[in-house]
Amino acid sequence: MNKFFKKIIDETPRDVQIFVDKYEEITMRIHQLLKLKGLTQKDLAELLGKRPSEISKWLNDGHNLTLKTISKIEAVLDENIINIPQKQSFNLFEEDPILQGNKSFTVFRNIQNKEEEIAFKEFSSRPLLAKIA
Template identity: 50%
Template sequence: MLKNKRLESRRKKISKDVELFVERSFDIVDRIHFILQKQGKEQKDLAKALGKTESEISKWMTGTHNFTMKTLTKIEAVLGEPILQTVKQDNAEVKQKKIEVTESVFSMPSSEKRTSLPMQFHTLFTGECEPRYYA
């Protein structure tokens, strides 16, 4: 198959986040289509259940719509099946690095480098809201 050089050049410049966004968007639409088909429903049924127009649902289902979590949870509630699944971790499995805080200077135990404590950390650890700068 003959490939357009300009198009291929543009594809190579697409950032990873844009690639992932498009991929996830199509995954979501594919999942919704699958559930509708499995339940013997059509897009118009989804539109009616959500109180939307058929044309709006049709636009969503092109694969380029930026779904909000609120919209996705409404769709899940109407269809009675999950669209997205998250990975939950047990707190015992999560290992956190400890931060050593001394005189508003912190360091990671695995590093010899020391850095001035950013304002948000200074406020968090000391409760003081006025900016302080340490040399």
């Protein structure tokens, strides 16, 4: 990698790097859905009651898309753009020496296919996790 670009990346705050990555993933997903459905940005604008220039700004100019806007796009396209892992909270057992002093923790599980379900079941059958899975 070019030293100049590496320096820029190294000096960019982590939250900005995360924003850029997430923004790119979200806009790529919207473009993917439009293509799969045979729609254009102009079609999306009509479905949302917006001007095509506003949609272009959302998808091409680094616009900070709000969760409300993303939800509206998901609604008109009838597809998920953002997938949130399922959240499950568990109470832990005080007698477990590894977990002593902790009252609970959260396990995030976002299973999208059969292989991941099998892997999760195998992982959760471990003695410590068998109590909570």
